[in-house]
Amino acid sequence: MNILVLLKQVPDTTEMQIDKETGTLIRAGVPTITNPDDLAGMEMALRLKDSYGANVTCITMGPPQARNMLRELYSMGADNCVLLSDMKFSGADTWATSNTLAAYIKTVDYDLIIAGRQAIDGDTAQVGPQTAEKLNLPQVTYVDDIIDISKERIIVKKALENNYEIIESSLPCVITTLSTAAKPRYMTVKGISDAFTKEIKQVSFDDLEIDPTIIGLKGSPTKVKKTFTKEVHKNSDVLHLDGKTSARKIVETLLDLNFIGK
Amino acid sequence: MNIADYKDIYVFCEVKDGKIHDSSLELLGEASRLVNNRPSLGYKVVGLIIGNYDEHLIDDIGYFGADKVIYLKNEGINHYSTEIFTSLFMDVINNDKPDIILVPATVLGRDLAPRVAARCDTGLTADATKLDFDPENLESPLLYVTRPAFGGNLFGTIINETKRPQMTTIRPGVMEKLKKHTGRQFIKDIRNVDISTIKDSVKVLEVLQKDHMAVDITKADIIVSGGRGIGDNFHILEECAKMMGAEVGASRGAVDKGYIKKDHQVGQTGKTVRPKVYIACGISGAVQHLAGMEKSDYIIAINKDPEAAIFGVANIGFVGDALEILPLITEEIKRYRERPF
Ligand SMILES: Cc1cc2nc3c(=O)[nH]c(=O)nc-3n(C[C@H](O)[C@H](O)[C@H](O)COP(=O)(O)OP(=O)(O)OC[C@H]3O[C@@H](n4cnc5c(N)ncnc54)[C@H](O)[C@@H]3O)c2cc1C
Numbered sequence: 001m002n003i004l005v006l007l008k009q010v011p012d013t014t015e016m017q018i019d020k021e022t023g024t025l026i027r028a029g030v031p032t033i034t035n036p037d038d039l040a041g042m043e044m045a046l047r048l049k050d051s052y053g054a055n056v057t058c059i060t061m062g063p064p065q066a067r068n069m070l071r072e073l074y075s076m077g078a079d080n081c082v083l084l085s086d087m088k089f090s091g092a093d094t095w096a097t098s099n100t101l102a103a104y105i106k107t108v109d110y111d112l113i114i115a116g117r118q119a120i121d122g123d124t125a126q127v128g129p130q131t132a133e134k135l136n137l138p139q140v141t142y143v144d145d146i147i148d149i150s151k152e153r154i155i156v157k158k159a160l161e162n163n164y165e166i167i168e169s170s171l172p173c174v175i176t177t178l179s180t181a182a183k184p185r186y187m188t189v190k191g192i193s194d195a196f197t198k199e200i201k202q203v204s205f206d207d208l209e210i211d212p213t214i215i216g217l218k219g220s221p222t223k224v225k226k227t228f229t230k231e232v233h234k235n236s237d238v239l240h241l242d243g244k245t246s247a248r249k250i251v252e253t254l255l256d257l258n259f260i261g262k
Numbered sequence: 263m264n265i266a267d268y269k270d271i272y273v274f275c276e277v278k279d280g281k282i283h284d285s286s287l288e289l290l291g292e293a294s295r296l297v298n299n300r301p302s303l304g305y306k307v308v309g310l311i312i313g314n315y316d317e318h319l320i321d322d323i324g325y326f327g328a329d330k331v332i333y334l335k336n337e338g339i340n341h342y343s344t345e346i347f348t349s350l351f352m353d354v355i356n357n358d359k360p361d362i363i364l365v366p367a368t369v370l371g372r373d374l375a376p377r378v379a380a381r382c383d384t385g386l387t388a389d390a391t392k393l394d395f396d397p398e399n400l401e402s403p404l405l406y407v408t409r410p411a412f413g414g415n416l417f418g419t420i421i422n423e424t425k426r427p428q429m430t431t432i433r434p435g436v437m438e439k440l441k442k443h444t445g446r447q448f449i450k451d452i453r454n455v456d457i458s459t460i461k462d463s464v465k466v467l468e469v470l471q472k473d474h475m476a477v478d479i480t481k482a483d484i485i486v487s488g489g490r491g492i493g494d495n496f497h498i499l500e501e502c503a504k505m506m507g508a509e510v511g512a513s514r515g516a517v518d519k520g521y522i523k524k525d526h527q528v529g530q531t532g533k534t535v536r537p538k539v540y541i542a543c544g545i546s547g548a549v550q551h552l553a554g555m556e557k558s559d560y561i562i563a564i565n566k567d568p569e570a571a572i573f574g575v576a577n578i579g580f581v582g583d584a585l586e587i588l589p590l591i592t593e594e595i596k597r598y599r600e601r602p603f
């Protein structure tokens with residue numbers, strides 16, 4: 001069984017700071033991490049490898065520094081790692097990203113593709129389904145567990161707003177995983193030392209058969225017109241009162257708003 | 263592609279528990295607002311519904327703002343299927359040429375919209391919180407879609423100038439639905455569709471309920487919400503909420519600490535709420551929290567720190583210890599309820 005895992009290196013948004021003067025993100029010094037939903041997908045792939053001897057290939061599209069992430073994925077147990085990197089790919093929106101990923105995936109064998117549900121930088125949750133569409137594959141999104149897999153089909157548990165569904169799909173297909181689906185394993189010492197002997201396959205524009213007008217910033221239908229940060233402006237009455245008076249005033253307010261009936 | 267051939271705003275209507283889901287009704291409201299703000303376009307609001315439903319359900323789409331409802335009907339559709347819905351949606355796009363398509367950013371919407379957008383090779387903006395037509399050109403149908411990114415640290419306004427339709431998914435709870443108006447006139451366009459040629463390789467085998475009853479704080483009129491400042495004293499807050507007839511909300515800070523379940527979380531990665539009254543207790547007011555509650559009608563904040571950002575969005579703020587004030591509120595209401603007349 002060949003499993004492809006799509007992963008993205010993202011800035012750790014919990015560490016992000018805003019420059020109060022310029023209203024822009026301070027990116028310098030913000031650590032990058034492997035997107036949490038993707039790591040859960042990676043762990044699920046490795047569990048399938050443990051149980052059935054699958055071959056796990058990690059694929060990312062990104063700048064050269066994404067090699068660091070791929071090294072870590074080798075340390076966790078990936079069999080192959082592929083970096084799609086080219087200036088022509090950069091600045092892509094989700095449509096252009098999925099065109100690029102799909103163009104590469106078309107050149108390899110696979111039974112199952114696992115993407116994360118959503119990347120924490122863009123928060124779009126679109127690349128998985130759009131890659132599935134470009135490859136003409138079925139999809140199951142928001143997967144919380146893989147229940148069973150055989151040569152022809154997979155059974156998964158999908159999380160919805162208020163319930164779960166047990167879903168069967170034929171293979172090959174794309175599933176997108178939630179970060180809660182599986183806790184990623186640690187890298188092993190042997191894994192870490194082995195990782196340095198493994199080759200990261202580098203793929204550039206010239207290696208792919210792809211129309212240059214459907215990739216990268218230029219090929220992206222959506223454009224960022226502007227970015228801004230939200231200002232929080234002070235406009236409220238802030239009262240310094242003792243506890244009892246505060247409580248009384250709050251209850252009075254609720255009464256005024258007709259919120260406390262008999 | 264001739265962009266000028268595309269017109270109107272289409273809203274995908276999702277059915278849940280036998281009703282048009284609120285998130286879709288909100289989009290009908292938003293689409294009406296957009297259309298009314300730019301009458302020169304002459305755009306209509308079109309609701310799209312796919313499946314096998316009672317006629318009264320279709321009426322609701324009109325009563326909540328659609329000028330026309332396209333109902334793709336087939337008795338064989340008893341459940342959402344990515345493949346069938348995408349395929350039928352595509353037929354409508356090819357046939358009717360919508361300029362703008364709004365899809366609720368629910369689990370279903372976020373499964374369907376990217377698939378449809380990829381099939382017709384157009385752009386898709388995810389999880390938007392604000393829509394406007396091009397503010398610089400008052401004749402333009404170009405949609406300016408604003409959405410948070412980087413975990414709410416930054417907002418971006420996204421446009422799609424080159425492809426049609428302009429597609430976006432929109433966060434549930436953010437837009438306002440119109441009042442139901444049962445006298446509203448609208449066109450019903452019922453199409454019996456054929457699904458026999460659509461290949462569908464995905465099957466739902468079973469539907470499972472979640473172990474505990476998920477609370478739905480989005481429907482509450484009053485929410486008393488606690489943050490890290492409440493610590494493991496949420497019972498004090500819960501008691502006060504109960505006395506008020508309120509639901510309990512929480513910041514992610516409190517949820518991450520395990521003081522309360524994730525169902526209660528308000529904000530960027532939690533729920534968007536707009537109750538009549540939101541009482542924030544021991545919550546600092548991080549942008550990600552504000553994103554989920556700042557549209558509440560009336561906001562009361564209690565925080566020890568006079569500089570806390572939550573005071574910036576509150577209608578009234580109290581500098582003080584929530585753990586001292588909350589029990590006093592409970593007592594005060596109790597006394598009021600038991601007043602002798
Ligand atoms: C990608 C991303 C997504 C996020 N999504 C969300 C989200 O959906 N929702 C969300 O809420 N957060 C979200 N956050 C987290 C957010 O940035 C804040 O970390 C979080 O909201 C802080 O929670 P808090 O206000 O409870 O805690 P703190 O920031 O620690 O604030 C506690 C406050 O309580 C006050 N306090 C302490 N004791 C008392 C007392 N006895 N009485 C009164 N006041 C007291 C303090 O003065 C302080 O202001 C997200 C962050 C990221 C990076």
Ligand SMILES: Nc1ncnc2c1ncn2[C@@H]1O[C@H](COP(=O)(O)O)[C@@H](O)[C@H]1O
Binds near residue numbers: 007038
């Ligand atoms: N540049 C990329 N390279 C590889 N996988 C990606 C890339 N961008 C997104 N993905 C995958 O698609 C998922 C959804 O991403 P997004 O649509 O950006 O939220 C991620 O969790 C990844 O699995």
